[in-house]
Amino acid sequence: MQQAQTAISGRLPDIDQRDLAWYVDKLLQFLVFIGGISAIILIIGIFTFVTIEGFGFLLEGFSFKEFFLSEWWEPTDEDEPTYGILALVAGTASVTGLAMIVAIPFSLGAAVYIGEFSTGKTREALKVMVELLAAIPSVVWGFIGLSIMNPLIIKLFDVPVGLNVLNAGIILGLMAAPIMTSIAEDALKAVPDRYREAAEALGATRWQVIYKTVLPAAKNGLLGAVLLGVGRGFGETMAVLMATGHAINIPGSVFDSVRALTATIAAELGETAVGSEHYQALFTIGIFLFLITFVINLTADLIVRGIRKS
Amino acid sequence: MNMQASQATQEQQVPEMAIHTRDLSLWYGTFQALHNINLDIKAGRITSLIGPSGCGKSTFLRSVNRINERLGYVRIEGTIDVNNQNIYDEDVELVQVRKQVGMVFQRPNPLPASIRDNILYGHRLHNRDRKYSRAEEDDIVEDSLKQVLLWDKVKDILKRKATELSLEEQQKLCIARLLPVKPAVLLMDEPCSSLDPKGTAAVEELIWELRGKYSILIVTHNMAQARRASEECIFMLMGKVIEHADTAELFVTPKHKETADYIEGRYG
Numbered sequence: 001m002q003q004a005q006t007a008i009s010g011r012l013p014d015i016d017q018r019d020l021a022w023y024v025d026k027l028l029q030f031l032v033f034i035g036g037i038s039a040i041i042l043i044i045g046i047f048t049f050v051t052i053e054g055f056g057f058l059l060e061g062f063s064f065k066e067f068f069l070s071e072w073w074e075p076t077d078e079d080e081p082t083y084g085i086l087a088l089v090a091g092t093a094s095v096t097g098l099a100m101i102v103a104i105p106f107s108l109g110a111a112v113y114i115g116e117f118s119t120g121k122t123r124e125a126l127k128v129m130v131e132l133l134a135a136i137p138s139v140v141w142g143f144i145g146l147s148i149m150n151p152l153i154i155k156l157f158d159v160p161v162g163l164n165v166l167n168a169g170i171i172l173g174l175m176a177a178p179i180m181t182s183i184a185e186d187a188l189k190a191v192p193d194r195y196r197e198a199a200e201a202l203g204a205t206r207w208q209v210i211y212k213t214v215l216p217a218a219k220n221g222l223l224g225a226v227l228l229g230v231g232r233g234f235g236e237t238m239a240v241l242m243a244t245g246h247a248i249n250i251p252g253s254v255f256d257s258v259r260a261l262t263a264t265i266a267a268e269l270g271e272t273a274v275g276s277e278h279y280q281a282l283f284t285i286g287i288f289l290f291l292i293t294f295v296i297n298l299t300a301d302l303i304v305r306g307i308r309k310s
Numbered sequence: 311m312n313m314q315a316s317q318a319t320q321e322q323q324v325p326e327m328a329i330h331t332r333d334l335s336l337w338y339g340t341f342q343a344l345h346n347i348n349l350d351i352k353a354g355r356i357t358s359l360i361g362p363s364g365c366g367k368s369t370f371l372r373s374v375n376r377i378n379e380r381l382g383y384v385r386i387e388g389t390i391d392v393n394n395q396n397i398y399d400e401d402v403e404l405v406q407v408r409k410q411v412g413m414v415f416q417r418p419n420p421l422p423a424s425i426r427d428n429i430l431y432g433h434r435l436h437n438r439d440r441k442y443s444r445a446e447e448d449d450i451v452e453d454s455l456k457q458v459l460l461w462d463k464v465k466d467i468l469k470r471k472a473t474e475l476s477l478e479e480q481q482k483l484c485i486a487r488l489l490p491v492k493p494a495v496l497l498m499d500e501p502c503s504s505l506d507p508k509g510t511a512a513v514e515e516l517i518w519e520l521r522g523k524y525s526i527l528i529v530t531h532n533m534a535q536a537r538r539a540s541e542e543c544i545f546m547l548m549g550k551v552i553e554h555a556d557t558a559e560l561f562v563t564p565k566h567k568e569t570a571d572y573i574e575g576r577y578g
Contacts, residue, residue: 119382194419201377201415202432202487203408212431217422 050290054283057083061277062284073248073264075278083281085288090250091165091258095240096233098169098254099176103229107177108222111184116210127185134178138238145171145243159255163245166254171243172236176229183228183304187221188214220303227300235293237262261285327391328353328495328525329374334388336366336373338381343369345549346388351542353393353494356517356526358540358557360533362578366549367529371497374527375411376404393494409436412488414498418480420472420487425464428472428483429454433490450490457523458486458516478509482516496520498528502535514539533573537561545569 061083070084114126149171150162157166191214199209215222237260245257246267265282272279329351336344344366351357359367372378374390376397389396397407409432420428429451433442442450451468455461460482464475472483481501488496498517502510517526517539530536536543536557543557545568553560553569564570572578 194415194417195421197377197380197415198419198421198484199431200380201375201408201413203405203435203491204431205405208435213421 050286057280087248088261092260095168099172099233102173103177107180110181115185115188130178142239142242164257168243176232180225180229183225187218191217224300224304231296330391332389337385353525356540357542358536359529361546365546411495412493414501416500425472426468454486454489458482495525
């Protein structure tokens, strides 16, 4: 009775004591917070770095007209170096374009099969395989382009060089397909099953269900998947460097060799003097690439998120 | 051609029985959900299926348009005749079964398209032999929506997404979209269970309105609903049919003890 009285009226004992767990908790909260915002810090940091390195060129030697509209990329010309990326943009765009022509049917077909037709173990096995395929290093793909596709294209089409838009486009398409498949399959999975049931109960065949109901309902997610593939295509470096032939050229056909923006940076950066005009011009290409891939990926992400919400 | 001829003869001699099952048993994997169901469900009437959860009433309903087969591990023995045609015969096409036997689900499931496209979905699937003009399609839409008492409400918003309607309106739309292909039987799996009392009353009224024009089989948890909105009633328990009688009779003078106990609320 007496004790109960003091517990109610007096201060509780040890009310202001912090034990070790309190400090561990605070520390971990801080560490997790740093981890959480690291992506933002890195993005801003990288963009700042790339911009600073390329800034000198942007201020002095940069001419908008020359940079985007000249097809002459001749940074090592002794009399008059020119920095035109038109041919490089054409190279990247043509390879990415062909890659999408290859990847879209492959990835949508795979996604529809995995998501709508396969069941049980087949489905699980296929999903694991697709993930594994996405994890193959790009240099391996480049190697396949160089040593298998190259002689194959020369033989099949009777052309002098097998390292060209066709080669790189196919390689890049196969590289981009797995991630596109994953995203597209997620989009199909997000379509409620009652839509399928409703359509089937109305007498639709499996294909009609997919074609008339599931695909339209998933179209935003599928578009997001394609855009992510395009972003991958613009950013890919090693495989493209190895399979395109690396020749500066505006392609007239798929059998022409080209050179990509990314591959140019990778191949030349090591041989330039730090801070030179050439070095800065390469970083300006970097800024350009960064902006393009950023916009593409952001758009894709917003589209995909949009469907998740609704 | 053959199909049309047989349809014509069917229309001339309207069968007395809309659904006629003989020794129907159904298994989900190794679990037997239906045991030797023998039922004669009359054409043009509303028949309700009642019974406690898991008694097999939904399973039976879902086997009448073979939507059960989506699951893949369902096995069936016995026959279900719809308008004197066994729908489990080997030469029967699933698509034709589903044209003849429409289904309304527990949760309204309009497709994510416009009201108009929802109504025309089944029609377009089953009439691919010729192109229908816009005016013809408009007529179909108007006629179907009028039959479900929805026309006045939605006639100005036919291009709006069907998923934006209220649940009651969605469920009416789901009934309306079955009508353009002129089904013989309408199956309804607890069509009011996700609606509020007002919506329930409206849909029940609609079902009552469709009496005579279609043969309707309706599964319900709600005994009061079975009593209000059906002419005949089937009581099922543990995958078996216990009693089948006129609704008035079944609720007032049930012949079996199990039926009486269920109606009085001793279980279920």
